[in-house]
Amino acid sequence: MLNMNRRQFLSASVLFAAPTMLGLAGCGNSGSSSADSGSAYGEGYVFKHGFDLDYPPYSYIDDNGNNGGFDVEMAQAVCAYYKWEYQAVPFNWDAKDAELNAGSCDCIWSGFTMNGREDDYLWSKPYSDNTQMIMVKKDSGIATLADLAGKKVGVQTATSAYDLLQDEEGQAELAGTFDKLEVYETYTIAFNDLKAGAIDAIAIDVTSGNFLMSGETDYQFLEEMLGSEQYAIGFRKDDTELCDLVNAALDALVEDGTYDSIGQKYPEIYDYLCLGK
Amino acid sequence: MTFSTMFSTMAIGMLRSFGVFALTLLGSMPLGMIVALLKKSRFALVRVVVSAYISLIRGTPLMLQLLVWYFGPFYLFGMNIGSWRFPALILGFVLNYAAYFAEIYRGGIESIPVGQYEAAEVLGYNRTQTFMRIILPQVIKRIMPSVTNEVITLVKDTSLAFTLAYQEVFSLAKQISASQTSFMPFLIAGVFYFVANYLVEFVMGRIEKALDYYK
Numbered sequence: 001m002l003n004m005n006r007r008q009f010l011s012a013s014v015l016f017a018a019p020t021m022l023g024l025a026g027c028g029n030s031g032s033s034s035a036d037s038g039s040a041y042g043e044g045y046v047f048k049h050g051f052d053l054d055y056p057p058y059s060y061i062d063d064n065g066n067n068g069g070f071d072v073e074m075a076q077a078v079c080a081y082y083k084w085e086y087q088a089v090p091f092n093w094d095a096k097d098a099e100l101n102a103g104s105c106d107c108i109w110s111g112f113t114m115n116g117r118e119d120d121y122l123w124s125k126p127y128s129d130n131t132q133m134i135m136v137k138k139d140s141g142i143a144t145l146a147d148l149a150g151k152k153v154g155v156q157t158a159t160s161a162y163d164l165l166q167d168e169e170g171q172a173e174l175a176g177t178f179d180k181l182e183v184y185e186t187y188t189i190a191f192n193d194l195k196a197g198a199i200d201a202i203a204i205d206v207t208s209g210n211f212l213m214s215g216e217t218d219y220q221f222l223e224e225m226l227g228s229e230q231y232a233i234g235f236r237k238d239d240t241e242l243c244d245l246v247n248a249a250l251d252a253l254v255e256d257g258t259y260d261s262i263g264q265k266y267p268e269i270y271d272y273l274c275l276g277k
Numbered sequence: 278m279t280f281s282t283m284f285s286t287m288a289i290g291m292l293r294s295f296g297v298f299a300l301t302l303l304g305s306m307p308l309g310m311i312v313a314l315l316k317k318s319r320f321a322l323v324r325v326v327v328s329a330y331i332s333l334i335r336g337t338p339l340m341l342q343l344l345v346w347y348f349g350p351f352y353l354f355g356m357n358i359g360s361w362r363f364p365a366l367i368l369g370f371v372l373n374y375a376a377y378f379a380e381i382y383r384g385g386i387e388s389i390p391v392g393q394y395e396a397a398e399v400l401g402y403n404r405t406q407t408f409m410r411i412i413l414p415q416v417i418k419r420i421m422p423s424v425t426n427e428v429i430t431l432v433k434d435t436s437l438a439f440t441l442a443y444q445e446v447f448s449l450a451k452q453i454s455a456s457q458t459s460f461m462p463f464l465i466a467g468v469f470y471f472v473a474n475y476l477v478e479f480v481m482g483r484i485e486k487a488l489d490y491y492k
Contacts, residue, residue, distance in 0.1 A: 053444075053452040060456035061449070063278040065286035091442040095344060099442070102351040102358055188454050212458055 041245055043083040049075040050105025052093040054186065056211050057266045058111035058128075058231070059090075070269060071109050073262045074127070078249040093158065100236060107246070108234040111207070113160045116167075121234035122243050127250065127259075128207075129272045132161040132226040135202045135209050137194070138218055142201060145224050149177040151200035154190035157183050161203040164227045171226055187212060194219075210268035230274070250275060278457055284465060286453065290446035291469045294435040297370060297445065298473075301431060304371035309378025316383060327379075334376035343369040343440045366441050374431060381423045385416035418488045425481040429474050446470075 051059040051071060062068030067088050079086040089105040099105050100121075113130070114123050134153070136142045142151065153175075155162045162183065165175040175181050182199055184190040191212050193199045203226060204212070213219050235243045253259045254276040263273045316327045334342070347365035350356040358365075389412050397407040439448035450466035453459075 053448075054455045056456045061286070061452050062456070063282065065278070065282050089442065090444065092439050092448075095348075095440060095442070098344065098348045102348050104358065104362070104442075186451060186455060188458055188460070191458065192460070 041082070041084070041242060045082070045084045046087050047075070047079050047082075047084040048087045048089050048105040048107075050089045050091050050096065050099055050108050051075075051110035052096075053090045054093065055111045055208070057207065057268050059109075070128075070262060070266045071111065073265075074250075074253070074259070075109055077253055077258050077262065078246055081249045081252060082245065100234070106235070106239070106242060111205075111231050112234050113229050114232040114234070115160075115229040116163065117234070122237045122239060124233035124235070124243055124247050125250065125275070126230035126232040127273065127275045128231040128269060129228065129274045130160070130231055131206045131228040131272075132164055133204060133206045133209055133221040134224075134226060135194070135204055135213070135219055135221055136200065138220050140200060142222065144222065145174055145226070146177075148174070148201060150179050152180045152182060152198070153178045153201045153203055154182045154184055154193055154199040155203045156187045156190060157185060159208075160205060160229055161226065165203055174226075207269045207272060214268060278453070280461075283453060283457070283462060287446055287449050287462060287465050287469065290444060290449040291473070293443065294432075294438070294445040294447075295473070297366065297435045297438050297443070298432055300367050301370040301374055301435075302428065304367065305374035305378055308371060308375035310382055312375055312379035313382035313386065316379065317386070331376045331379060334373055335380075339369070339373050339434060339437050340440045342373055343437065345369075346372075347441050362441055363443070366438055366443055369441075370431075370434075370438075374427070377427055378424070381420050381427065382416065384423070385420040386412065388419055389415055418485075421481065421485045421488065425478065428477050428481065432473050432477060433470060 049072070051069075053059060053061055053067065055069070057069055058071040059067070059069040067090060072088070076086050078084075089099065091099045091105065093110075096108050100108055107124075108121070111128070111130075114121075114126060134142075134145065134148065142148060153165075155165060164170040165181060166172055182190070182193070184193075187202070187204060187208060190199070190202050194202055202209070206221065206225075209221060233243075233246060235246075250259070259273070259275055263270045312327055312331070315323050316331070318324055318327070343366060346369040347358065347362060350361060351358045393411060394407060397411050402411065435445055436447035438445045446466050446469055450462040453462040
């Protein structure tokens with residue numbers, strides 16, 4: 001819900017100066033993107049990969065201080081496949097839709113959930129499964145979702161887990177049994193609160209949760225999952241050609257083993273990669 | 278990630294923050310003076326326009342203004358905004374800070390007793406001479422503490438540059454913190470900001486002292 005509000009807030013902010021611009025937006029778009037057919041995406045095309053550097057292990061700052069992550073490496077592999085020039089656009093997640101619509105990036109490819117947004121973007125084929133889980137301390141005595149009644153649960157704002165807990169058709173009813181749903185700006189802070197005992201559990205994507213728990217031994221997921229979804233690459237709705245090209249490249253990269261070998265570098269998510277399975 | 282990699286990555290971010298800081302001051306301090314003088318213009322229309330600008334800028338979040346400056350040309354005119362990112366960022370910051378500086382300057386100018394203008398007129402100074410030689414030097418002395426406040430706020434406000442995907446030190450701190458599951462990057466960012474603001478305080482203190490020539 002907040003996600004939606006934010007997006008509306010952002011569109012409103014851009015609407016700020018003139019209330020009639022949604023129509024104009026369409027016009028601008030067709031001019032800037034795939035106007036010509038065929039030749040537009042030839043060798044040397046600058047592929048602008050829009051992503052959030054705050055989302056390990058899909059897109060993040062690696063140990064050497066460079067952009068890294070499964071999505072970044074895959075996007076680079078797609079560029080190498082077509083001999084495109086890769087350009088990183090590590091945007092602010094809050095402004096992702098404006099960046100995409102304005103053509104500052106070609107796609108949103110950053111552990112981006114397609115479920116619930118099916119009609120908002122043109123989607124590639126899903127490349128990773130994801131489930132939302134509850135993370136607790138092993139000695140907390142919490143074993144099922146029902147045990148969360150009267151507990152404090154933390155979640156990061158604008159994430160799938162957050163949306164799920166707000167969604168009436170999702171887990172809003174469960175969230176109603178909590179003592180409190182604490183909303184954090186980042187999971188790092190939520191995890192510290194869990195360690196410190198300020199909250200009892202964290203609702204989180206399994207992949208992000210695995211990443212947080214790597215190197216920790218005192219934490220576990222509940223067996224019951226909160227929900228499940230899939231990650232895909234979101235394109236502007238009229239960018240069919242680019243979307244088709246990327247889909248074709250993904251197939252080729254699965255075929256030649258690149259997808260698998262990149263995936264093996266990210267053990268937290270390897271089991272969830274779903275292309276070619 | 279080793280501490281030295283973390284530190285050097287963030288130091289580059291701090292330099293990028295400083296770039297926004299320096300360009301903003303360079304643009305907004307003179308522009309603020311122009312705005313302050315226009316607000317005292319003889320022409321009612323000019324005063325109304327300037328007042329509206331100040332109200333609008335001070336009454337809306339800087340983050341929102343940055344989004345409008347960057348994405349506005351696309352949504353309004355369908356323009357290609359490929360290379361507009363950094364200019365829009367600086368434009369947004371400069372116009373925002375100029376509004377605040379203008380009000381600080383105006384407060385300083387209006388604090389000078391009207392008798393001084395009368396005395397200057399008697400002594401044969403024209404309007405420009407009166408302002409440049411008598412009023413302005415006193416105004417600068419009086420507003421220094423408020424200006425220092427504003428400059429320090431600007432150091433910290435540079436973190437809003439990430440709204441337009443400009444990777445300054447605080448966005449890097451958040452990102453590295455997420456990938457390393459550690460608070461260390463925030464501590465490093467805190468140290469960077471503190472050192473930068475300590476320098477600002479020191480420099481502004483020296484300027485205040487240099488201006489304190491009557492005591």
